[in-house]
Amino acid sequence: MHDVFQNHPPSPIQEIWAEVLDQHAIELLVKRDDLLQPAGDDRFCGNKVRKLKYNLQAAREAQQSQLLTFGGAYSNHIAAVARAGKRYGFRTVGVIRGEAHEPLNPTLAQATADGMHLHYLDRDTYRKKDQPEILRSLLDRFGASYVLPEGGTNELALRGCEELVTEIRQQLGSLPDYLAVACGTGGTMAGIIRGCIRRSRVLGVSALKGNWMEKEIRRLLGQDDDLTNWQVFTDYHFGGYARFPPELRAFTREFEREHGIRLDPVYTCKLFYGILDLIGKGVFPKGSRIVVVHSGGLQGWNESMDQKLGLPR
Numbered sequence: 001m002h003d004v005f006q007n008h009p010p011s012p013i014q015e016i017w018a019e020v021l022d023q024h025a026i027e028l029l030v031k032r033d034d035l036l037q038p039a040g041d042d043r044f045c046g047n048k049v050r051k052l053k054y055n056l057q058a059a060r061e062a063q064q065s066q067l068l069t070f071g072g073a074y075s076n077h078i079a080a081v082a083r084a085g086k087r088y089g090f091r092t093v094g095v096i097r098g099e100a101h102e103p104l105n106p107t108l109a110q111a112t113a114d115g116m117h118l119h120y121l122d123r124d125t126y127r128k129k130d131q132p133e134i135l136r137s138l139l140d141r142f143g144a145s146y147v148l149p150e151g152g153t154n155e156l157a158l159r160g161c162e163e164l165v166t167e168i169r170q171q172l173g174s175l176p177d178y179l180a181v182a183c184g185t186g187g188t189m190a191g192i193i194r195g196c197i198r199r200s201r202v203l204g205v206s207a208l209k210g211n212w213m214e215k216e217i218r219r220l221l222g223q224d225d226d227l228t229n230w231q232v233f234t235d236y237h238f239g240g241y242a243r244f245p246p247e248l249r250a251f252t253r254e255f256e257r258e259h260g261i262r263l264d265p266v267y268t269c270k271l272f273y274g275i276l277d278l279i280g281k282g283v284f285p286k287g288s289r290i291v292v293v294h295s296g297g298l299q300g301w302n303e304s305m306d307q308k309l310g311l312p313r
């Protein structure tokens with residue numbers, strides 16, 4: 001088991017083959033960050049490791065023994081913070097959007113089992129969670145904490161995601177023509193854009209409906225907002241966040257059967273669907289090398305998902 005505060009071995013890069021890749025002479029590689037599992041399982045993996053690494057280090061340096069963070073009831077980030085807290089010795093508080101529902105869904109049940117204290121905020125108050133008085137009342141109630149924003153996106157998270165690019169460059173000997181990643185808050189993509197320093201074109205596929213992602217990424221890039229080597233595709237949300245309609249299910253099932261790689265139902269299935277669709281449409285020049293980042297998110301997968309998709313266990 002590797003400590004998140006030390007250097008972990010790089011996640012592997014795996015090439016995949018498909019007819020559409022041959023037809024368009026594209027080399028497609030998958031950066032298997034889903035296999036980056038410093039706590040020993042997929043409850044804490046993928047972009048969560050990248051985003052939390054320097055935050056956990058900062059929390060420890062600040063001698064904080066408690067992490068407090070925010071998320072929806074199905075948040076991968078909530079699950080990851082709970083598991084990281086358990087693994088690295090922090091108490092954890094998860095401030096959850098909306099009302100409590102019993103029984104807890106698998107994400108929150110797991111977070112509780114990992115020792116996270118759940119606190120629910122009605123949607124109205126949750127929306128105002130970044131206002132100083134709301135945050136203060138939470139800290140008064142739960143005690144001094146290292147506060148992680150929703151989705152874990154902050155400067156230190158971007159720094160962790162930049163390292164993904166360094167790793168890829170070391171593994172391949174050079175950066176690919178394109179690097180593709182799924183977007184939720186945009187933090188992972190912003191870190192990757194910074195890491196590329198104009199050498200690869202970074203493609204984001206948004207898991208959410210709407211056209212605000214590029215603006216948000218520019219905001220996250222801050223003084224690096226003059227970087228232009230990137231773009232976000234917003235046509236692959238399949239109805240919006242956490243929508244997983246039959247076409248996407250069928251794609252996810254076939255992808256796993258053909259390539260032996262499980263995609264998560266919220267982010268990476270839309271990413272791979274989108275990139276393969278763009279390849280089929282001839283968007284990339286022949287001979288291009290594309291690295292697609294598998295950012296994890298498999299913690300919410302359970303047996304009922306296998307049954308839904310008709311996958312063998």
Ligand SMILES: Cc1ncc(COP(=O)(O)O)c(C=O)c1O
Pocket residue numbers: 046047076077151153182183184185186187188189264267268295296297298
């Ligand atoms: C598996 C997975 N991939 C990608 C993302 C998107 O990351 P970001 O919020 O940094 O855009 C998330 C977000 O939580 C995620 O859980």
